[in-house]
Amino acid sequence: MVLDALRTATVTSDPMSAEAVSAKDRSMHHAVEDSQRLVASLPPATQQAVAGWNQLISANFAGDQACAKCHEKEYEAHLRSGHSRTLTRIDESTLASKLAETRHYQDPRRDQIFEFSQNEGSLWVRDVANASGVAIPVTWLLGSGTHAQTPIAVDESTQSGVELRWSYFANRDQLGLTPDHERFDDFAAGTIECFGRPMDAADMRACLGCHSTLTPPPSLPLINSLVVANVGCERCHGPRKKHVALAHLGHAEEAKPMLRYETAEAYMDACSTCHRDESSVKPDATPNELVRFQPYGIKRSRCYLESPDKMTCSTCHDPHDTVSHNRAVSIDQCKQCHGNASSSECSHQPTGDCIDCHMPAVEWTSGIAFHDHWIRIPDEIPGETPSVDSAGNLTASDMLHSDGEE
Structure with missing residues (x-):
């Protein structure tokens, strides 16, 4: 993965040109393909555990749309809320294309320019001066966009990533310094610090955990395709597939909510x-x-x-x-x-x-x-x-x- 070259204090691998990185990643870094490739490389026992997790989700979680028929008012209200859009894949956002058109962002506190490009829907960011030959693929946007959205890049192969240095602010309709990144003004050229705050697996789970309905347990690798994005109905009401099935039979009350708020x-x-x-x-x-x-x-x-x-x-x-x-x-x-x-x-x-x-x-x-x-x-x-x-x-x-x- 493209983040690997930045795990040490300096870039020691042969740097690829930005053009070479782009060409290579047209076919290798599509989100689903990445996840599938990672799973295929895991030990057989872990592959079996991932398959079991997917089966568990499929068997127990219905998804927000399944709630709409009986709970139309609540469903429509939820669509208006920030919870319904608090975690967005960058390739499903409108921000990616806007940044690709803008092409550059000047960091207000560092002598640093970030460059953006888009390939097959994925948004890439580079810092040519400080991390030559390396492009970071943005993975998620955290935040509903009511106030702001902060991007993170998740490297599934190393279970690490980076909270990027720039965020989108709705009140100005432009990029600005990611909140709290003043303390990261100093950085080492040729490291992941060029792009923002380094994140380990625990950091990423904490961020994604609050912006999603479900993330895989710590016993499984953090794989983007296993994340159920946004805070949906089942984040607060628990898995409801059995409830939906019984509702169609007129027996919805027989499936009590797993999560209850009695006080x-x-x-x-x-x-x-x-x-x-x-x-x-x-x-x-x-x-x-x-x-x-x-x-x-x-x-x-x-x-x-x-x-x-x-x-x-x-x-x-x-x-x-x-x-x-x-x-x-x-x-x-x-x-x-x-x-x-x-x-x-x-x-x-x-x-x-x-x-x-x-x-x-x-x-x-x-x-x-x-x-x-x-x-x-x-x-x-x-x-x-x-x-x-x-x-x-x-x-x-x-x-x-x-x-x-x-």
Whole structure:
């Protein structure tokens, strides 16, 4: 594979020209062919285990489309959500062709130019100055594209890869530095560091695991064709093929969900698996980093702590749909618990905007803002001292990021 030449400190193999790499890979690096070739090279016992895994998936997982007939409303809502498109094969994206037309990207923090090309749908990236003769085939785009998409390259043969240095940002409709890659400004020429953050198998499983319905277990190699892309129905409801079969016979209730959420804690734990809580957040995380992790904030809120088994993510969000930006509806949801009793009225702004004051939007990076889900009174929020005009409304400065998407 083309990543192999970059595993050591310098490129020691005879470098191929970019043209030679392109010509060779027209026939050798199609995704399915790569996976098939890798499986064929595995020990017989591992090949048998991969076949068994495929049979297990086929026998138990129905796929999102199978849910549509009986759960049309939820299915249509899911198509609107970021979960439905949070992991995209680069050859199935529109970004690949756009980058191939753009051809170049100048890194804003390194003296470095990345070059893009497309062959048989696959997107290739090169750094001719620092990794001569090597082309990296992009494999996946992580992220729904609502805010951003970050590419990774997975080398199945070595079970390693790279999180690429550049990402696509929707708010600017252009490439920019991949978040957190400031710490990788220094790199060794002739190594995989030229292209971004090196990833081992555990890194790749962690990334793909949160952006997919299913990935192969650690006992099997990470093969792209074994990844069930996107967070689909069965990520949260468990395998449902038996349920679908019984539904066609009128006995759907006989196949109970494997995953059940009978308490608020269980529900929050499911969301926290990817959206993170205190169990997976770094102790030194900054406020602008923490704002990305909604369960972390919710679990620290009095709204959650003082309403055991009542408040979950779905109290305010439809778990199947995209995030609503109907502010009136959001405020009404707050009032479901904080009613009209005088003890529940907001002393700061009784008729104001609950979200702006108590869940202010905080910029994470590159103009992307998330609402802080640690619900607090303004005086408790670092750096938040909302000012009010004579009519009792928030001033323009406090309204600046009020419409930031989740």
